[in-house]
Amino acid sequence: xxxxxxxxxxxxxxxxxxxxxxxxxxxxxxxxxxxxxxxxxxxxxxxxxxxxxxxxxxxxxxxxxxxxxxxxxxxxxxxxxxxxxxxxxxxxxxxxxxxxxxxxxx
Amino acid sequence: xxxxxxxxxxxxxxxxxxxxxxxxxxxxxxxxxxxxxxxxxxxxxxxxxxxxxxxxxxxxxxxxxxxxxxxxxxxxxxxxxxxxxxxxxxxxxxxxxxxxxxxxxxxxxxxxxxx
Numbered sequence: 150x151x152x153x154x155x156x157x158x159x160x161x162x163x164x165x166x167x168x169x170x171x172x173x174x175x176x177x178x179x180x181x182x183x184x185x186x187x188x189x190x191x192x193x194x195x196x197x198x199x200x201x202x203x204x205x206x207x208x209x210x211x212x213x214x215x216x217x218x219x220x221x222x223x224x225x226x227x228x229x230x231x232x233x234x235x236x237x238x239x240x241x242x243x244x245x246x247x248x249x250x251x252x253x254x255x
Numbered sequence: 256x257x258x259x260x261x262x263x264x265x266x267x268x269x270x271x272x273x274x275x276x277x278x279x280x281x282x283x284x285x286x287x288x289x290x291x292x293x294x295x296x297x298x299x300x301x302x303x304x305x306x307x308x309x310x311x312x313x314x315x316x317x318x319x320x321x322x323x324x325x326x327x328x329x330x331x332x333x334x335x336x337x338x339x340x341x342x343x344x345x346x347x348x349x350x351x352x353x354x355x356x357x358x359x360x361x362x363x364x365x366x367x368x369x370x
Contacts, residue, residue, distance in 0.1 A: 150317070182357040184300075191350055191361040192300065198356065235300050237357065243316055244290065244302040 151240035153247035160253045167223040169250045171236030181219040182237045226254050257281040259351050259362035266368045267341050274337040275365045277351035284332040285309040288354040291336045293347040341369045
């Protein structure tokens with residue numbers, strides 16, 4: 150099965166840039182989607198197909214994907230960005246999620 | 256607007272079965288696969304499988320094959336996920352989600368406790 154590895158936690162100072170990585174074998178050849186999950190809420194997509202931002206998602210959210218690493222970047226992180234973030238890909242007829250990263254804004 | 260409204264919380268005994276519903280509205284139900292994802296307390300997201308509401312075709316994650324069944328009632332635009340042989344580690348929030356190359360819409364989640 151295909152594995153996606155994310156750091157358990159990332160901390161960022163208020164207003165600084167947070168980067169959350171998602172590592173998988175040749176992940177650059179796949180489409181990566183990113184979800185934000187607030188405590189007690191359903192996940193919400195913040196980036197789809199590597200770099201696309203849905204309507205209503207702030208411009209400070211961006212994504213990249215190359216080689217073995219996909220990255221979600223949050224520029225100018227706000228307190229309201231504190232949440233769990235998950236990457237997702239489709240592989241061998243299955244959806245795969247990363248283990249999730251808890252973002253803390255200091 | 257697109258909405259997925261799920262059934263309420265359930266408490267089940269070990270060995271029992273649970274059937275969770277997902278009522279869809281605001282779009283053409285037949286056109287988009289419904290996926291099911293679960294999340295155990297304090298844990299990450301785990302994909303369970305998909306169902307095509309038009310054909311009723313399904314695809315299940317390996318770890319759930321033989322225990323999960325995904326069905327639908329097109330007249331009620333409702334999808335169902337049934338899990339049998341419940342164990343304590345099946346305690347989780349179960350979500351339905353529409354597949355449109357990713358999961359843009361999710362239900363609110365249904366808590367299933369096995370105890």
